[in-house]
Amino acid sequence: MVENKELYSFLVKNEGFYMNQYESEIYKEEKWICIKRLNEGLYTFIITNENEEDINIKEAKDFLNKLNEPYILNVLVLTKGGYIEGIDKNVSRVIYNPYSDSILKVDNGAINIANIIKYLNDISKEKGEKSKLRFLKEYPVTSLIIIVNVVVFLITAIVSKSILDIDPRVLLTFGAKQGYLIRSGEVYRLLTAAFLHGGIMHLVVNMYSLYAVGCIVEKVYGYKKYIGIYIFSAITSSYLSYKLDPLTISVGASGAIFGVLGAVLVFAFKEKDRLNKGFMGNIVSVIILNLFIGMTNSNIDNFGHIGGFIGGFIISLLLYKKDKRSKSI
Structure with a gap:
């Protein structure tokens, strides 16, 4: 299972993103958004669970609109299964079940995010196998x-x-x-x-x-x-x-x-x-x-x-x- 911090860390270290915080008016807490600056605008990314998807997308867009720059918002939606798509159709989603390590749906604009998740999953499984072998050896x-x-x-x-x-x-x-x-x-x-x-x-x-x-x-x-x-x-x-x-x-x-x-x-x-x-x-x-x-x-x-x-x-x-x-x- 890919952890949120692990994914954010990979995007910052390897994909040229930086992290930014904004205040959630609904939840009264700090939220994180991952941003990459491109020639044509901002390529942005958030993680949310399915129950808070609509609110988190709206608040992320409110924050991005204040920057006065064109942007594309990608969303990783964590679900337990039986996902019902959110209201906003103008974002690219990756629907991911962390409990089964399975990607249920990928929009065209978020294919890169999906590929990164698959890569991190493969690395995690490989580390798990190496850990077991190391225990057997030690x-x-x-x-x-x-x-x-x-x-x-x-x-x-x-x-x-x-x-x-x-x-x-x-x-x-x-x-x-x-x-x-x-x-x-x-x-x-x-x-x-x-x-x-x-x-x-x-x-x-x-x-x-x-x-x-x-x-x-x-x-x-x-x-x-x-x-x-x-x-x-x-x-x-x-x-x-x-x-x-x-x-x-x-x-x-x-x-x-x-x-x-x-x-x-x-x-x-x-x-x-x-x-x-x-x-x-x-x-x-x-x-x-x-x-x-x-x-x-x-x-x-x-x-x-x-x-x-x-x-x-x-x-x-x-x-x-x-x-x-x-x-x-």
């Missing part, structure tokens, strides 16, 4: 863990025929934590449970949390240690839950994510002299808040959270090596 482990969790969830959702609530029998089939099965020798469940989720919201919350803190740990510890921290935390999370609550079926990445939080806390403690004073306090607050939320919700595996945090904290103490280089996060 944080390959976090990206891979998220991808694996999403793929596994989609498979269980298909088998369960629901994305809102995955059938517990499906979760057991795919490796959920359950005490009796683990005692029977299926110890792999201590790890596989961390890649299963009970529903779409469960998945989204956990993956966003991993995105928020996983990148820090991957950057600080390096990808090899990060893998070790994540796997170890996932296992200690399931193990404590298995020992203290063996009858419950448990799934989710949150235990491993608590381990990642433990790793961030170790980093904050080791580097407290070089970090902002509030950083450690923020991390501790996040951990306490998440534990409190877990304690007040009967559907959350609190033993798993605690086990994951303890595991992540301990292994991070062993793996962390303080160096003389300044670490930035």
Whole structure:
């Protein structure tokens, strides 16, 4: 979606326009008009939403008439769809839906504006794609863990025929934590449970949390240690839950994510002299808040959270090596 400031900036920097303000008598606020001086007169441009189109065109023309120079007014009309053309037919319009990034109509006089919008959209999409590729390149482990969790969830959702609530029998089939099965020798469940989720919201919350803190740990510890921290935390999370609550079926990445939080806390403690004073306090607050939320919700595996945090904290103490280089996060 092209932002108004982005379009104005492009016109000023690349197309020879300048910006001018005028007072809106109706809205009692400053309005902007983009002006380019040509031999035959002024080539002008405003942006308006469809609900204010007629008023904004009238006020822009009132301002331009005071300049006593011939002009052409072009209007970018922002619409949500189902646009009904305004009263004034003597302006050139580009009808643009920013929500779908689609140009619905272009008058001949405004073709240049439409082409600029298309160009800026292409640039924006290209930047978005590059940003995604950059994230994959800079944080390959976090990206891979998220991808694996999403793929596994989609498979269980298909088998369960629901994305809102995955059938517990499906979760057991795919490796959920359950005490009796683990005692029977299926110890792999201590790890596989961390890649299963009970529903779409469960998945989204956990993956966003991993995105928020996983990148820090991957950057600080390096990808090899990060893998070790994540796997170890996932296992200690399931193990404590298995020992203290063996009858419950448990799934989710949150235990491993608590381990990642433990790793961030170790980093904050080791580097407290070089970090902002509030950083450690923020991390501790996040951990306490998440534990409190877990304690007040009967559907959350609190033993798993605690086990994951303890595991992540301990292994991070062993793996962390303080160096003389300044670490930035």
